[in-house]
Amino acid sequence: MVLKGTTVLRTGTSQHEAGHFLIAYLLGILPKGYTLSSFESLTKEGSLNVQAGTSFVDFEFLDEVVMGKVSAKMLNRFSCIALAGVATEYLLFGYSEGGLADIDQLDRLLKSLGFTQKKADSQVRWAVLNTILILRRHEKARSQLAEAMSSGESVGFCIDIIERNIDDADV
Template structure:
């Protein structure tokens, strides 16, 4: 099952348990919490099989979105992806900061920055270009985790970023033992770029918060940033 569906089921079970405990004190009929719980479970199952968990993602994102830290974490995370991609010359095609925005653009998840990944195709590269191009994408995928860690001291997002990195490594013939090394290296490279371009990053965060266009975001970065070349990959 999708994680969002499991979360909805957990909410339903918790709600039913709480209602059983508090029902007698509040004079609530046991039929009401039972019906509500079964409804939640039914909707979670329907969403998982018919809508690939998108409904649950929207609901959970809306509930979490009432907390300013949740919204800000997503903003800082995606701004990290955006800035590092720009610095490394990877074309950015768009970005979203909520599950609803992502759904409207045909994407999954709680938000994200979309790139032109055509250059990552093995068929589009000669052997000498493969490693450098993959390294650049490794850093971009890890940039959201790096940004959250710099701002908050830890990262709550990044699961999908790690999946993308591992899938790319598999497609290029890397072994499972290479994954953690590439992840750590990518995070360290991204942290360095974010720290060296702090002014550009802060300006970009402010612009993305107001949903500035990709063109305007590019212009803002160009005004504040300087190039940060990659250091050798282990």
Template sequence: MSQTALNLTAIAIFLTTMTTLLGPIFNVSPTLPAIATFSLLGLATLDSFSLQGKGGTLILDWLASFSPQHRDRIIRHEAGHFLVAHLLGIPVTGYALSAWEALKQKQPGQGGVSFDDTEVASQLAQGTISAQLLDRYCTIWMAGIAAETLVYNRAEGGADDRQHLHSVLSSLGFSAASVELKQRFCSLQACTLLKQNWATYEALVTAMQKRTNVAECSDLIDSLTPQSNLVG
């Protein structure tokens, strides 16, 4: 069962428990929690076996979107990816800031930044990749977590980013210990880039909140970033 389906099941159990306890006090019919529980468990089953977790992700993301901090976290996380990718010379081709936007762009999860990864995909297909290019992409993958950590002192998102980094490095023959070292190193690299370009990062966050298109976001970064900070 997917994590999303498990979350829906947990919600169903919570609602059942609360309505059972509070139902008599507020004169709530016992039929209502039964219907709600059945509906949520049915959705969890459908989501797990038919929608590969996407349906539940949309619902949970919609519920979470009512929290301003949740929305801000996602934007700041993705802005970290966007800025670091641009600074390291990896073209950004799109971004999504909600599960619905991600679904329309055929991206997993609750949001994401997509890149022109033709070069890295070609090298990985041959079972090798240059150390420089690998470091760039690993730094980009860790940049969302780095941005969240700098703003909130800890990251709530980024599990998919870590998993992607671990998967790629493991496929290249890195040991578990080497993967952890690379993750830490690239996290520090991402933090350094963000700190050095913090004013640009804040401007990018504001632009992405307005859903400014990729080209204009890229132009904004170029206009605010010293040329020496850009990797060709």
């Protein structure tokens, strides 16, 4: 019984992280790594401070945050990537149990940029709708990506899965 619950949790986590990974890649932000559990982060990163998550090569975004001027294009990308895990879970299961940290991170960013609550809500709605459209269009790629991530495949292998399962006309 515990194994079944663990499998469901891991499957949900891999689906969630596959959402982040896929959306980031399709929006031009290169994923550089992922973990699906704290134990996995201990073995990969040597730290228990990291929970399940996907990390990115996001120097351009970090530079903009440090300068205090985040472009609308970069904010839109970040918003979609941040909400991709929650959107994936919702599409698959009808609800989302994970992602509170993702939502908090986006909320903190929007507040730090001076967004009013109304403007922040509008940004979140826009990002969720666009992310869901992309996820629906690339369901096969996301599904196969989640399977590969559950098997612990490399980032390069995961990117290859995306490339093999999208049509150039879809991007």
